[in-house]
Amino acid sequence: MRSVRRVPVKALSKKIKKHLRKLDRKHKANQIRRNKKDAVLAEKRHLGSKDGPPHLVVAVPLHGGLDMTSLLNLVQNSEGNILHEDDSKNGKFALVSPKMKQRWCFVQANRDDLHSLLDLVKVADTLLFVLDPEEGWDNYGEYCLSCLFAQGLPSFVLAVQGMNEIPIKKRNETKKQLSKMIEKRFPDAKLCHLDTEQESALLLRQISTQKQRHLSFRDRRSYMLAHRVDFQPSDESGLVGTLKVSGYVRGQELNVNRLIHIVGHGDFQMSQIDAPPDPYPLNPRVHKPKVKRGQDVEMADDAGNCAEMEEDVKVLMKADPSAQESLQCEVVPDPMEGEQTWPTEEELNEAEESLRLKVQKKVQKGTSAYQASWILDDEENEGEDDSEDDSDDDDMDDDQEYAMDEPISEEEEGSGQEEESETVTIPDSTRDDKYDENLDEAEEEQMLEKYKLQRQDEMFPDEVDTPRDQLARIRFQKFRGLKSFRTSPWDPKENLPRDYARIFQFHDFFRTRKRIFKELAADENEGAMVGWYVTVHITGVPLSVLEHFNQGSPLVLYSLLPHEQKMSVVNMLVRRHAGNSEPVPAKEEIVFHCGFRRFRAAPLYSQHTSADKHKSERFLRTDAAVVVSVYAPITFPQASVLMFKQRSNGMHDLIATGSLLSVDPDRIVIKRVVLSGHPFKIMKKTAVVRYMFFNREDVLWFKPVELRTKWGRRGHIKEPLGTHGHMKCHFDGQLKSQDTVLMNLYKRVYPKWTYDPYVPAPITWVKSEVQIDPTEVDME
Known part of the structure; x- marks a missing residue:
């Protein structure tokens, strides 16, 4: 008989639960996958349908020799489609297909x-890139x-027209060359041919059925492209008034109480949203007046007028003054806030006297003050290495028997100690005259010029020359020394500029962004729905906006999230564009395209690190990502960033690309300067250093700052020597004659308030053939 294996009940229940949990996870994954697939299909079906906005296709010619008129005419003549010509001169038209x-x-x-x-790409659903068949x-x-x-x-969709006009023998070769060219920019993209009406119908079908790609900065905002614009003046001059913009709502619901941004023109308030008839209906209704028998013609005309009145404009929403957002973008600073008292003249004089301390030393009797200043202190003797020669130790013991612990007789104590030692007070300027007597000023100047010539090719950006016509403590009065750049504390609220009183700041920026996005997801059906054709009444708009639209330029509108009209310090992470080899120095005005905004500002460059403090950069480098800080309106990430440099002839060169990093005025950007000096006389652990300073007051002022050398030694200033800036320094080891003594000074820097929302229109870009070597450009 076969034995039956018995399984414990507990083990069986655990096995069943594990199996059920596995099935639950599998069903949950399938459900998530199915929901995502349904969401993609719903988005495809909604776009271009009767309930959604028309599919906005922007045709972009990529070659100057293309004839776009014939291509667009071929698309218009598709069989079975209803053509609505909106603006045939500017290439705008609408197609309605009842069949599809x-x-x-x-x-x-x-x-x-x-x-x-x-601007058109910011609102486009699909880009139609038109290529030349040969180039x-x-x-x-x-x-x-x-x-x-x-x-x-x-x-996007790639299309080419005129491939049939190429000779048959060259056609295959042309297709291969064009395919290789496309693979570099558009991998896995298919090329559509547009030479017949059948191919144009296939193009429309591909545009309608392809998956939609999302742009991060427009997913959480409502936006629209203006189809019709009307202006109603509000004052006698007629320069400012109410702008009525009609178009389809896209992205999110449009709330009348929020602010709206007209790209290139600024932020404005809305007063009303209307719902006019849809100009491109999918199923147009034909109103036939019903005429009864015996009814005359005049009564029939009245019935037709009533039908037209039913289609009059309907008011959807009106702004609520209590709930409407304000246009205030800056804080009005209070001049009495943060008032501090300035030190009196007596306190300043006491601080100056404290720098001139007198030093007392116990030396042999008969030693002059000049000689006593060269004798090392006890602290220096204790810090000497134990590897010195024994003969030096014996000589030291013979000369300083008074310092030993052995018993001394009263006679020796009365006679020998008075003869061999005494206390000498060394004032601050003891040996200035005697030290300067042995100093050859001509030799000093000659050696200084020699060092400058040797350093020209080796100077790195942070190293600067100490000015000779100005005191260094005045030139670098805003700088400070740090024991360690990484671990030294720096208060982000200390000595802020006046411009910081005009900006807004979040307690926690990313937490606020998360809360606002959560509120937007919860607030449903509060405004004009996506796909509705509406007319937005925008108040306080200048007449130049209407003139801009009448010239044929597109007018793009974006609704603003809460706080996005307020000014703050915006940080962007960018990287140098590979096509631009010219360096971008600091303090130069740059054109920014940040998400849906466009403005000009002079940025501040800094390194991108995870530390609390960040070193400033002189210009935009090519090898690493750089953080750019500017005063600009708040924008919530994610948003793309484009930086353009304005040429003198009006062209805009793309110099850097990246994304929005954060809005954080407390981000500390540190500028470092390095003062260098050269050893003049070298002892065991002490050395006389020159050319770092050129007067005695500067040496006393920078005495607390730590020194370092290019060969890794560290030390500090002991005291000044003479009046020409020589100083005696103590290091943790003996210096080399070819070494250089350095002093690091740090200062926090801030961006300049150069924000300008007006950006002039660029002229047609032409490739510059002049290549500039970045090493030849002055970094200042």
Whole structure:
């Protein structure tokens, strides 16, 4: 008989629970996967449908020799589609397909206007890149692609027209070359041909069914592209008034109580949101007046007018003054806040006298004050190495028998000690005259020039020359010495500039961002829904905005999240653009494209580290990521950052790309300067150093600061020698004659208030053939 194995009940229950937990995890993973798939399908079906906004397609020509008119005409003539011409001169039209239940809005981008191109990409659902069949794209097309990739690309389609016009023998070779060119920028992308109406229908189907790519800075904000704009003056001059912008709501719901940002023009308030009839309906309704028998023609006309009145504009929302956000962007500083008393003249004089301390030393009788100043202190003798010669120790014991613990007779104590030792007081300026008598000033100047010539090629950016026409303690009065750059404390609220009284600051920026995003997710159905065609009434808008739109430039609107109109210190993490070899010095005005904003400012560069303090950079380097700090309106990450340098001829060169890091005014950026000196006379652990300072007062002022050398020695200043800046220094070891003594000084730096929301339109970009060596550019 076969034996039956008995399994304990507890072990069986554990096995069943483990199996059930495994099945639960599997079902949960399948459910999450199914929900994500359904969300993607719902997004595809919503975009371009009757309940969603039309599919916004921006056609971008990447070559100057392309004829966009013939391509757009081919798309318009698709069979079975209803054409709505909005602005045929500027290449704007709408297509409605009742068969596919889809609708599209096509806009042709002006490749010569970089700002218009970037603004259209901010709101586009799909980019239609049009390539040349032989060359693909030119230099300007490559430059535009670099800017678009840095800003963030939505879904895109590659199309080429005119491939059938190429001879059959060269057609295959041309296709291979074009495919190799496309793989560098667009891996795994398919190229669509547009030569027939059937191919244009396939293009529309691909645009409608492809997966949508998201841009981080527009996922949590509502935005719209203006289709119609009207201006109603509010004053007698007619320069300021209410701007009525009509368009489709995209992204998120549009709340009338929030602020709205017109890209390139500033922040404004909304007063009202209307709901006019949809200009591109998927199923247009035909109103046929019903005429009864016996009813005359005039009654029929009245019935038609009533039908038109039903389609009048409906008011959706009006702004609530109590709940509407304010346009205040700066804090009004209080001049009496943080008032402090300044030291009196008596306190300043006492501080000066404290630097001139007198030193008392016990030396042999007959020793002059000049000789006594060269005798080492007891602390220095105790710090000497034990590896000195025995003969030196014996001589020291013979000369200083009075310091031993052996008993001494009264006669020796009365006669010998008085003859061999006495107490000498050394004032601050004891040996100035005698030391300067042996100093050759001509030789000093000659050696100084020699050192400067030798150091020209080896000087690193932080090393500076001490000025000779100004006291160093005045030139570097804002600097301080640190025992350790990494561990030394630095109060972020100490000695703040006046501009810090004008900005806003978060107690915890990332926590506030998380709370605001959570509130936005909870506030549903509070405004105009996504896909509605609305008219937004924007108050206090200048007339120049309407003129900008009438010239053919796109008008893009973005709603602002709470606090995004307020000024603060914005930190951006950027990296040098590979196509630009020219260094960008500090204090130069740069054009920023940060998310949906565009402004000008002179940035402050610093290193990107995990420490609390960050060293400042002189210019934007090519080898590592750099943090750029500017005064700018608050923007919540994530947001892309583009930095452009303005040429003198009006062109904008892309110099760096990156992303928004944080909004933190407490981020400490430290500037370091290094003062260097050279050893003049070298003893065992002491040395006379010159050329670091050039007067006695500076040596006394910087005496507490620690010294270091390029060969790793550390020390400190003991006392000044003479009046020409020579000083006696003590180190932890003997110096080498070729060594250099350094002193590190640190100062916190702040960005300058150079924020300017107005950015002039750039002219067409032309590739610069001049290559500049960064090492030849003055870093100051």
